[in-house]
Amino acid sequence: MIGIAALAALAGVSRAAVCSTRAECEKTRDWIVSATGKPGLGAMMDRAIGSRSDEAWAARPMSNFKDTDKKWCPDASYWELVPATVANVKPGVTAWTGSCFQNMRATMHWSAPDEVTITMSGTNPTELLCGDLYILSTRFEERWVYLEELSPNATVTFGNLNGSRKDDVTNGGVSTLVMPCGLVGSVESLVKTLSLFLGEGQAVFESNMDFLEEKGVLPKGNPAFNTTQAVDASLIKSGDYFAILRLDGLDPMIGFGTGGATGHSTVAVWQGEGADRKLYVVESTDADPIGKVYWPPPYGIIRHEYSEWIKLAEAAEYHVALLPVKPDLVFDEDKFWTWYGTVEGEGYGYSRMLLSFLDTADPQRSLPEPMDDQVEKWLLQMLDTVLPYNASDPHAKVTAYRMLIMGANKRLGTDCYDVACLQAVLAPQNRTLGSVLAMPELDSYTYFGSEEMVCSEFAARVWQHGFGSQLPVFQGSEQTPKDNYQFAIYDPDHFDASNCPVGLHTTPNGNYCQLMGQWNLPLKGYNSIVPYANINNHCESQWPSYNRCPGGGTACQC
Numbered sequence: 001m002i003g004i005a006a007l008a009a010l011a012g013v014s015r016a017a018v019c020s021t022r023a024e025c026e027k028t029r030d031w032i033v034s035a036t037g038k039p040g041l042g043a044m045m046d047r048a049i050g051s052r053s054d055e056a057w058a059a060r061p062m063s064n065f066k067d068t069d070k071k072w073c074p075d076a077s078y079w080e081l082v083p084a085t086v087a088n089v090k091p092g093v094t095a096w097t098g099s100c101f102q103n104m105r106a107t108m109h110w111s112a113p114d115e116v117t118i119t120m121s122g123t124n125p126t127e128l129l130c131g132d133l134y135i136l137s138t139r140f141e142e143r144w145v146y147l148e149e150l151s152p153n154a155t156v157t158f159g160n161l162n163g164s165r166k167d168d169v170t171n172g173g174v175s176t177l178v179m180p181c182g183l184v185g186s187v188e189s190l191v192k193t194l195s196l197f198l199g200e201g202q203a204v205f206e207s208n209m210d211f212l213e214e215k216g217v218l219p220k221g222n223p224a225f226n227t228t229q230a231v232d233a234s235l236i237k238s239g240d241y242f243a244i245l246r247l248d249g250l251d252p253m254i255g256f257g258t259g260g261a262t263g264h265s266t267v268a269v270w271q272g273e274g275a276d277r278k279l280y281v282v283e284s285t286d287a288d289p290i291g292k293v294y295w296p297p298p299y300g301i302i303r304h305e306y307s308e309w310i311k312l313a314e315a316a317e318y319h320v321a322l323l324p325v326k327p328d329l330v331f332d333e334d335k336f337w338t339w340y341g342t343v344e345g346e347g348y349g350y351s352r353m354l355l356s357f358l359d360t361a362d363p364q365r366s367l368p369e370p371m372d373d374q375v376e377k378w379l380l381q382m383l384d385t386v387l388p389y390n391a392s393d394p395h396a397k398v399t400a401y402r403m404l405i406m407g408a409n410k411r412l413g414t415d416c417y418d419v420a421c422l423q424a425v426l427a428p429q430n431r432t433l434g435s436v437l438a439m440p441e442l443d444s445y446t447y448f449g450s451e452e453m454v455c456s457e458f459a460a461r462v463w464q465h466g467f468g469s470q471l472p473v474f475q476g477s478e479q480t481p482k483d484n485y486q487f488a489i490y491d492p493d494h495f496d497a498s499n500c501p502v503g504l505h506t507t508p509n510g511n512y513c514q515l516m517g518q519w520n521l522p523l524k525g526y527n528s529i530v531p532y533a534n535i536n537n538h539c540e541s542q543w544p545s546y547n548r549c550p551g552g553g554t555a556c557q558c
Contacts, residue, residue, distance in 0.1 A: 260482025319517030
């Protein structure tokens with residue numbers, strides 16, 4: 001791969017260098033495809049670039065365009081490249097207010113038994129140099145439309161509407177989404193977002209901290225920690241939890257999705273008796289599939305002796321907090337190690353990674369705003385473009401098939417390899433794919449014949465096997481890193497200034513000890529939610545409020 005440094009540098013340059021002209025947009029597209037190895041991203045950018053007419057590109061550059069919705073795109077920053085729903089177009093006239101055009105209209109009619117035509121028009125622009133970038137989306141396909149003062153009208157058609165495709169448009173209409181950052185701003189946001197994953201050194205750490213503070217996942221001005229706190233193994237019990245953050249794009253993305261400060265989970269477990277007794281850290285992990293590889297093999301479900309793991313964690317530039325479980329929770333080490341022997345070496349749970357927090361639908365309250373059910377429908381379709389199924393490597397880790405479609409197949413009893421196949425099953429039933437994915441992920445599911453688990457699920461299942469009936473019955477696969485540290489299972493008084501003088505964190509629900517990290521690691525809601533049966537199967541987690549329960553609060557048993 002080439003161009004990573006250039007891509008990271010682009011995040012700090014003016015919009016003119018990113019996508020002011022068609023040639024500059026296409027150059028940025030080529031850099032992005034080279035840096036990520038994802039031609040699907042280039043295909044998506046081509047749709048956006050091609051939505052502006054050749055005449056408009058030739059007539060004037062876009063460096064001074066006002067094409068942003070300030071609510072959802074205040075400055076074309078991280079992850080502001082997702083669309084927002086503005087209308088659901090059905091036969092007749094649909095009207096709304098755009099960012100550029102104050103009066104937007106879409107007229108839809110059946111132009112043939114298997115074809116609909118939509119004519120869009122904008123009037124009364126807020127200023128001369130402005131535009132709106134729209135996506136018209138069904139379950140199966142999309143059209144991109146860019147309207148500006150030079151070209152305020154557009155006509156699109158959806159043809160070959162037979163069977164499930166016709167059912168979809170007849171029952172659900174055509175979703176009309178707007179890119180809040182417009183054309184150029186969306187490219188800017190994409191570049192800035194990719195720099196969280198593909199940057200290098202201290203710059204990428206600072207960008208990720210800036211992102212977490214900007215989104216309110218961590219408090220603004222989060223102070224530096226920049227030290228280590230040694231904790232003797234004798235102070236650690238079986239079942240104690242390590243809450244971990246690495247500022248590498250992936251962990252902060254998990255934090256943005258869940259509202260939690262961490263993205264990785266491990267658990268301490270003792271083994272043996274007398275002089276042979278050793279403390280291990282057990283986990284499910286993998287080499288970073290996107291950015292720098294910072295953890296050595298082997299991968300999957302593994303263990304390291306505590307002293308070795310601490311050295312590896314420091315080398316990986318982790319932020320680590322140690323959360324001590326209550327003394328009245330008795331961990332059955334023999335039972336745990338018997339189970340561990342059956343899963344050691346199993347792969348990391350890419351097939352469960354997204355399904356652990358996609359818990360809500362109709363309305364969707366898991367993905368960050370402004371994403372709703374209509375945007376989720378488009379997003380799932382788009383993921384098939386960016387992360388397509390690879391028939392020559394069906395086990396490929398980061399694909400829509402591996403991370404979403406296999407889980408949907410489990411719930412529906414289907415054997416699909418792409419989103420269109422699933423939608424063909426669901427459209428005649430007038431069911432959404434989002435509602436299927438929101439069904440609980442069951443621990444009993446296996447993928448490729450394996451009990452593969454993500455880190456937070458594995459940690460929860462360690463507790464299930466170690467603590468047994470002391471905890472209620474729940475699905476470990478439904479627990480995120482945030483869920484794990486919010487469980488009210490921790491000893492509030494185990495750590496104090498005498499045994500954690502440097503890394504002590506005090507909270508309303510007790511203390512924990514930070515062991516390492518460049519910055520402070522505050523765990524909002526630590527030790528606050530008493531476990532209950534089927535916990536976190538249907539909880540909300542939507543940015544920016546991150547309400548756990550409908551209407552706010554944390555007391556519901558969702």
